[in-house]
Amino acid sequence: xxxxxxxxxxxxxxxxxxxxxxxxxxxxxxxxxxxxxxxxxxxxxxxxxxxxxxxxxxxxxxxxxxxxxxxxxxxx
Numbered sequence: 001x002x003x004x005x006x007x008x009x010x011x012x013x014x015x016x017x018x019x020x021x022x023x024x025x026x027x028x029x030x031x032x033x034x035x036x037x038x039x040x041x042x043x044x045x046x047x048x049x050x051x052x053x054x055x056x057x058x059x060x061x062x063x064x065x066x067x068x069x070x071x072x073x074x075x076x
Contacts, residue, residue, distance in 0.1 A: 004060060011053040018046035 021043040028039045 007053050007056055011050065011057060014046050014050045014053060018043055018050055021046055 025039050025042045029035050
């Protein structure tokens, strides 16, 4: 599997993990009078990983376009 496809697939699974952790944290918060402090921070790990993969996927078309222009300038 190519690198870009791997990042895209990882981003999709991270979004599922983030959604599950947000739902689990919300249920934990609603179910307890005073939940532990770590429950609030539970969704942050998948969120930061989503940030990294999302920024990569955002910049990817611009980098690809710049590489194509550079290759065309060398060839022609």
